[in-house]
Amino acid sequence: xxxTHLICVTSIWLQALASATKLYSTYSFNPLEHLGGIAPxxxxxxxxxxxxxxxxxxxVRAAYLSRHAAIYLNDFDYEEYIQPFxxxxxxxxxxxxxxxxxxxxxxxxxxxxxxxxxxxLTRVGKLEATQLGVDLSFRYPELRLPRRIWTSSAExxxxxxxxxxxxxxxxxxxxxxxxxxxxKQSGANSLTPYKxxxxxxxxxxxxxxxxxxxxxxxxxxxxxxxxxxGFDFTADDVYGMMQLCGYESVTRGSxxxxxxxxxxxxxxxxxxxxxxxxxxxxxxxxxxVAGVFGLPWFNTSASLLMAANSSSTExxxxxxxxxxxxxxxxxxxxxxxxxxxGGTGDSINDTMPLDRINHRRAWKSSHILPFLSNxxxxxxxxxxxxGFGDGEYYRVLVNGAPQELPDCxxxxxxxxxxxxxxxxxxxxxxxxxxxxxxxxxxxxNSTDVLTIYTDQRFGNGTKVGKKRSMWGSDGHEQYE
Ligand SMILES: *[C@@H]1O[C@H](CO)[C@@H](O)[C@H](O)[C@H]1NC(C)=O
Ligand SMILES: *[C@@H]1O[C@H](CO)[C@@H](O)[C@H](O)[C@H]1NC(C)=O
Ligand SMILES: *[C@@H]1O[C@H](CO)[C@@H](O)[C@H](O)[C@H]1NC(C)=O
Ligand SMILES: *[C@@H]1O[C@H](CO)[C@@H](O)[C@H](O)[C@H]1NC(C)=O
Ligand SMILES: *[C@@H]1O[C@H](CO)[C@@H](O)[C@H](O)[C@H]1NC(C)=O
Ligand SMILES: *[C@@H]1O[C@H](CO)[C@@H](O)[C@H](O)[C@H]1NC(C)=O
Ligand SMILES: *[C@@H]1O[C@H](CO)[C@@H](O)[C@H](O)[C@H]1NC(C)=O
Numbered sequence: 001x002x003x004t005h006l007i008c009v010t011s012i013w014l015q016a017l018a019s020a021t022k023l024y025s026t027y028s029f030n031p032l033e034h035l036g037g038i039a040p041x042x043x044x045x046x047x048x049x050x051x052x053x054x055x056x057x058x059x060v061r062a063a064y065l066s067r068h069a070a071i072y073l074n075d076f077d078y079e080e081y082i083q084p085f086x087x088x089x090x091x092x093x094x095x096x097x098x099x100x101x102x103x104x105x106x107x108x109x110x111x112x113x114x115x116x117x118x119x120x121l122t123r124v125g126k127l128e129a130t131q132l133g134v135d136l137s138f139r140y141p142e143l144r145l146p147r148r149i150w151t152s153s154a155e156x157x158x159x160x161x162x163x164x165x166x167x168x169x170x171x172x173x174x175x176x177x178x179x180x181x182x183x184k185q186s187g188a189n190s191l192t193p194y195k196x197x198x199x200x201x202x203x204x205x206x207x208x209x210x211x212x213x214x215x216x217x218x219x220x221x222x223x224x225x226x227x228x229x230g231f232d233f234t235a236d237d238v239y240g241m242m243q244l245c246g247y248e249s250v251t252r253g254s255x256x257x258x259x260x261x262x263x264x265x266x267x268x269x270x271x272x273x274x275x276x277x278x279x280x281x282x283x284x285x286x287x288x289v290a291g292v293f294g295l296p297w298f299n300t301s302a303s304l305l306m307a308a309n310s311s312s313t314e315x316x317x318x319x320x321x322x323x324x325x326x327x328x329x330x331x332x333x334x335x336x337x338x339x340x341x342g343g344t345g346d347s348i349n350d351t352m353p354l355d356r357i358n359h360r361r362a363w364k365s366s367h368i369l370p371f372l373s374n375x376x377x378x379x380x381x382x383x384x385x386x387g388f389g390d391g392e393y394y395r396v397l398v399n400g401a402p403q404e405l406p407d408c409x410x411x412x413x414x415x416x417x418x419x420x421x422x423x424x425x426x427x428x429x430x431x432x433x434x435x436x437x438x439x440x441x442x443x444x445n446s447t448d449v450l451t452i453y454t455d456q457r458f459g460n461g462t463k464v465g466k467k468r469s470m471w472g473s474d475g476h477e478q479y480e
Contacts, residue, residue: 029265031245031258036275037323038077038246039370040070041128043400046367051139051400054413056385057393059140059378063301063317066132066374067326068160069125070250072117081240082247086111092231100227105256112244112251121156124250126163128372133167136316143315146175148461150452151320152191153179160372161320165464176461180452187446188296188435189455191321194328196446197439199289205281209274211354213239216270220263242271250371272366273357279365283327285337285348289439294328295432296450298377302425304453305379305394306418317453323369330375332432333396334406336362373399385412394421 098107151161217235248255338351393415408416408424
């Protein structure tokens with residue numbers, strides 16, 4: 001009797017708990033935050049540390065490195081995955097998509113871009129780069145505006161720099177943009193040092209990521225092929241459709257390919273993981289040269305920040321590059337390392353298994369290299385920061401989130417002291433210095449050091465002008 005009573009009470013209690021759980025369930029999922037290199041800019045708060053300077057501290061100088069803002073399409077993604085899928089869809093006119101659940105939008109969908117638009121910034125991209133310029137003015141109201149900012153020479157990086165300047169400057173034409181050639185022989189002295197590093201292969205990581213791609217797309221292919229017999233969805237089609245979620249969103253503002261009825265949250269997480277494996281081997285801890293071509297920016301920026309005030313120093317150094325460089329700089333800095341904090345038993349490659357997801361990984365490409373992803377190093381002046389001496393401190397932010405550098409945490413908050421920072425940079429230079437040798441450079445005018453910020457040969461750059469000065473007389477935008 002007592003026992004049945006107890007069971008009865010327990011079950012009522014469990015029911016109450018279950019409904020309470022349901023009532024308070026807050027599960028929500030946004031695929032746009034899991035799209036790796038196609039993710040529109042967002043600040044994932046990874047970790048959720050406060051971007052405000054620690055109590056008593058203020059930023060007196062900063063150096064930024066940013067990936068360009070959102071583009072219509074990457075040509076490789078287009079040719080490999082998206083174009084074949086679109087062609088197939090155009091070919092299969094006999095399938096009545098309107099009757100097929102979750103794919104009915106394909107009955108009257110149209111591709112969001114033309115081939116001519118590949119690789120150029122979208123409106124969203126321009127807007128977000130301009131917004132970042134405004135954000136910088138909010139973040140650093142006391143810093144002098146830079147006279148120059150730097151960018152690698154591709155159109156999408158150059159235009160990102162111009163858009164940022166338009167948001168940042170108060171009067172027209174006060175901030176120049178310096179274009180740095182994407183040369184294959186620049187050694188470490190460019191914003192695209194991977195291009196001049198023969199040891200880097202742009203296809204590294206493809207083999208490894210294809211294992212998990214094959215695994216996670218299998219059930220999706222079976223499901224889609226049952227819905228639309230005859231189309232013969234392949235793993236590459238699924239991959240391209242998931243890419244379209246990102247590219248169509250930054251072009252049109254939304255995309256039916258992002259629907260969670262089409263691909264579930266776990267399927268998006270699986271897509272993201274294949275990308276994380278690829279970037280791990282391509283530009284991350286699994287690459288023998290990523291830290292090597294990531295170091296020059298870190299080392300040079302640290303020197304610029306630590307240098308004494310002079311008429312030639314900028315308060316803010318800003319540079320635009322492509323997706324390969326920011327993750328490599330993070331390796332040089334020792335951030336987002338899956339093995340940090342005790343995972344030393346395994347080799348770094350074991351932390352990214354090819355047959356299942358390591359959900360606890362620190363290395364998440366969506367957090368590291370979305371469009372407009374940016375890394376900042378700040379020099380702070382601290383006074384009366386309780387428990388710490390007055391003076392200079394340094395910290396790193398990734399997409400607005402302050403990061404603690406391993407072995408460099410002797411300051412307030414996530415900062416470290418000038419001495420600590422200086423010896424940390426030296427230790428990293430010890431690990432990753434020697435660009436020409438470690439990259440196996442095969443031309444004879446290489447250099448191991450990035451000097452574009454001080455080298456007069458790179459000139460003073462060009463004015464940006466108002467947006468309408470970019471328009472030709474025929475009303476079409478001019479692309480250089
Ligand atoms: C489209 O159809 C044509 C003619 O049947 C065929 O040659 C072509 O390979 C098809 N393309 C794709 C991507 O399926
Ligand atoms: C080496 O020479 C090439 C060709 O003139 C040039 O593009 C490159 O910038 C030079 N490299 C350095 C480090 O100056
Ligand atoms: C990780 O794998 C890459 C590619 O196979 C290899 O070059 C690298 O040496 C490996 N790293 C370690 C620490 O074993
Ligand atoms: C350098 O300049 C900054 C900004 O003008 C100022 O806050 C700082 O006190 C100066 N530092 C030195 C050592 O003069
Ligand atoms: C990653 O962390 C492990 C464990 O602390 C460390 O041994 C390794 O050197 C780190 N890798 C890099 C490139 O900093
Ligand atoms: C780091 O930068 C300093 C100052 O520019 C330079 O003298 C040094 O050679 C650089 N070290 C490496 C390993 O690149
Ligand atoms: C760049 O500006 C500086 C200072 O205004 C000037 O001395 C120098 O000649 C300029 N260089 C070029 C290449 O225009």
